[in-house]
Amino acid sequence: MAETVPVRCPACRRDHLYAPQIYPCACGAPLAPPMLRGASPQPITHRTWTDDWVTVRCQECARQDQWPQPELGCPCGTVLRIPVRPVSAAVPTPPASSGPGSLLRPAHIPFPRTATVPRPSFRPVTIRTARDAVTAAARYLTWLGFSDVVQPEVSPSSGIDLRGPGLVAQVDPSTHPATLRDVECLWLNGLNTSAASVFFSLAGYAEDARARADRLGIPLFVMDLTGSPQPVNAPADELISTGV
Template structure:
């Protein structure tokens, strides 16, 4: 795991250490897990302690959101998931053996039509489906997903997929 450096930022000399200042929250680039890690520091031969500036990894771009969803799917048991050549209207299609997923990058909450389209795609592939959204879901989409058994996940600002409905929580538990 390596935290991304803040390019151009100088190291900060530490005068007084406190517990809160010794940890930084970042996402692991290997598995996507968001956790606290010790703040990187260097000791100078003169005795000064320097803190190296790092920034938390977030789902700040569309690419970050797609990568977070793909990492999550790999972590829960779909190691061969890749971005497919398909281009849905609002997002990115991820596929692998046994899984068809959509990462919805739209600014509006997903509707029931989008959920149904994903469900049909997964049905034709005899695969599990998973829907990841940055903007959430309208009530009808949640209801339809529950009826069809489509797992819905919300990608939080840090890029961490959060189960939104029962099928998503089940998928998360069954492959953990």
């Protein structure tokens, strides 16, 4: 299993336990970036595609490759970059057993115990481009139970990136937190079409945007580059718990 490290959000001082995503190396061994214990997480205020990847070395085959920088979305809306041990400082571990059950399945968002209908594991889509972010959000909405989630052939001026029966969703892949206006426009689109509204953002949300979403009942999610959305408000938690 991936090592778990304590993380304290510098913005709201909330404590979290964080375990990085596990992915298979090219050799088939489960691999996760090694956490740098004792290092302080850094809020992400500016995001670039090239800076959000880290070099990780496989302990089985010694292969080095680029992996998404571990990130954590705090419920306060802050997105934190979790420090990783440099490859030069990585400590080798004994080879993993090759017996049955020795390979770990990729980590996924656990389905809450309050839920009544179990889901299969969510399979994320690694985000490298803005289109990848929309694809990851569409896959997640389908996992939640929405049907026929599609991206409009022509991007409307409203900013709606995904639609489905009874659903409108916006995906903000920019390097700036989503604004109050973004949330209100999404809500109005949902109101006009009698559809549920869901928002995904890579850079989190402005404080007033999150407060308005809470009052309007709009689920807010943040996504890291692994393509695994995390809920940041109560409506998002409820959507995960109950599904569609």
